[in-house]
Amino acid sequence: MSSQAVSLNLIVKNPDEEFRLIEEALDGSCDAFKTLFTRNVTRVYSLCLRISADQYIAEEITQEVFINAWEKLRSFQFDSKFSSWLHRIAVNQFLMHIRSEKRNSEREEEYGKYRLNHDTNRGTDNKIDLENAISKLPSQARAVLVLYDIEGYKHKEISEFMNIEIGTSKAHLHRARKILKEELSK
Amino acid sequence: MNTYNLEKNNCEKTELLIDDSLDGMISLIDKELIEEHIAGCTKCSEYYSATSALTKNLKTLPSEVSGLSVQKKNEMWGNIESNIDNSKYENEKAKRDKYDADENKISFFSHYKYFISGIAAVLLIGFIAEHGEHQLLHFAKD
Numbered sequence: 001m002s003s004q005a006v007s008l009n010l011i012v013k014n015p016d017e018e019f020r021l022i023e024e025a026l027d028g029s030c031d032a033f034k035t036l037f038t039r040n041v042t043r044v045y046s047l048c049l050r051i052s053a054d055q056y057i058a059e060e061i062t063q064e065v066f067i068n069a070w071e072k073l074r075s076f077q078f079d080s081k082f083s084s085w086l087h088r089i090a091v092n093q094f095l096m097h098i099r100s101e102k103r104n105s106e107r108e109e110e111y112g113k114y115r116l117n118h119d120t121n122r123g124t125d126n127k128i129d130l131e132n133a134i135s136k137l138p139s140q141a142r143a144v145l146v147l148y149d150i151e152g153y154k155h156k157e158i159s160e161f162m163n164i165e166i167g168t169s170k171a172h173l174h175r176a177r178k179i180l181k182e183e184l185s186k
Numbered sequence: 187m188n189t190y191n192l193e194k195n196n197c198e199k200t201e202l203l204i205d206d207s208l209d210g211m212i213s214l215i216d217k218e219l220i221e222e223h224i225a226g227c228t229k230c231s232e233y234y235s236a237t238s239a240l241t242k243n244l245k246t247l248p249s250e251v252s253g254l255s256v257q258k259k260n261e262m263w264g265n266i267e268s269n270i271d272n273s274k275y276e277n278e279k280a281k282r283d284k285y286d287a288d289e290n291k292i293s294f295f296s297h298y299k300y301f302i303s304g305i306a307a308v309l310l311i312g313f314i315a316e317h318g319e320h321q322l323l324h325f326a327k328d
Contacts, residue, residue, distance in 0.1 A: 030270075034263060041259055046251040059258075063265050070270040130243055131251070149244035174205055181236050 018082050026073055033073075036082065037066050044086050047151065051094050051143040053135035061093045068093065087151065091143060091161040098139045133183040141176035148173050196223060200230045208241055 018039075024032035044065055049058035068089050076085055134142060140162075147153045147161065148169075155169045162169070200223045206212045207220055224231045254262075 030267065033270075034267075037263055037266065038259070041262065042250050042254055045254055046249060049251050059262065063262055063269075066262075066266045067269045070266075126243070127247060130247065145244075149241055150247050151249065170202070170205065174202060177205070177237055177240055181240055184240075 019078055022073065022076060022078075022082065025070070033070060036069075040083055040086055041066070043083055044090055047087055047090050047146065048094065050131075050134065050146045050150065051091070051139075052097070053142065057097060061090060061097060064093045065090045087147075087153075088161050091147070094139075094143065095162060129184060130180075133180050136183060137176050137179055141172045141179070144169055144172035145176035145180070149177075197227065197230055200224070200227070201233055204230065204234050204237060208238055 018036070021032045021036050025036060041062065045058055045062045048061040048065070049055060052058050052061060065086055069086060072089075076082070134145065137145065143162065144158055147158050148155070153161070155166045155173075158164075158169045159166045164172075200220060203212065203216050203220050207217060212220075220230075220234075224234055
């Protein structure tokens with residue numbers, strides 16, 4: 001890795017730099033917000049894709065996340081990571097989306113149910129099987145599993161994200177892991 | 187019947203405790219209870235091994251599922267940009283700038299308040315003195 005790439009990586013990971021961009025966006029700078037979008041969009045999209053298991057919904061939610069983020073930027077507390085804040089919005093958007101049954105059924109008719117179609121060059125068969133098994137989980141259980149086991153959030157954080165009890169989050173995780181093991185053993 | 191229910195409940199409870207244990211959120215007492223139960227229960231022992239392997243596998247998955255193409259990112263940004271209300275922030279910024287300017291005015295006066303008060307007092311005394319003298323002369327003439 002070149003020294004330029006290393007220094008760029010350091011800038012990206014520097015929260016002060018990110019906070020400065022947020023301040024600029026708060027002053028109305030669309031360019032600063034675009035930089036924040038460019039730096040976070042892949043992570044946000046990945047989370048949306050995993051929890052929704054549908055690339056069209058994931059794209060739609062990702063866009064909604066950033067539109068919401070722009071509108072609610074003033075409520076961002078500078079004591080947490082911007083990416084975590086975006087993840088919280090993404091989970092909320094996803095939950096709003098799954099509540100809309102009608103919308104889901106219309107989309108399924110339009111596009112057909114999407115299954116994660118991973119590029120075989122990207123990972124091992126084991127990982128592809130795992131991703132496909134995750135995509136088959138019930139939506140709430142899938143969201144908790146993705147947030148806990150892949151993104152590394154704690155049950156307390158997930159309960160706040162999803163507006164559920166900590167016990168409910170644990171129950172969803174237990175159920176998700178159980179279904180996943182059954183699915184993988186087939 | 188009672189024995190069966192108790193055994194079933196113990197396994198269900200143990201599974202939840204195993205989850206907590208794998209998540210590193212368990213007391214030493216509960217840990218000992220799990221170990222004791224697992225030693226004599228094949229089902230829970232298998233649950234422990236399988237869940238442990240699964241969580242390890244899940245942790246190896248990358249945070250980024252797939253790279254979005256530049257074209258897709260640009261398309262997304264285009265949709266976002268056309269939806270975000272620029273005027274909202276521009277108006278807020280204008281309001282904030284006006285507020286800051288007013289604050290500066292206030293802070294200027296508060297900073298020099300004694301100096302300004304002093305000058306005002308001197309001018310007032312001077313005016314009264316001047317005007318008062320004329321009044322006295324006017325009364326004296328009368």
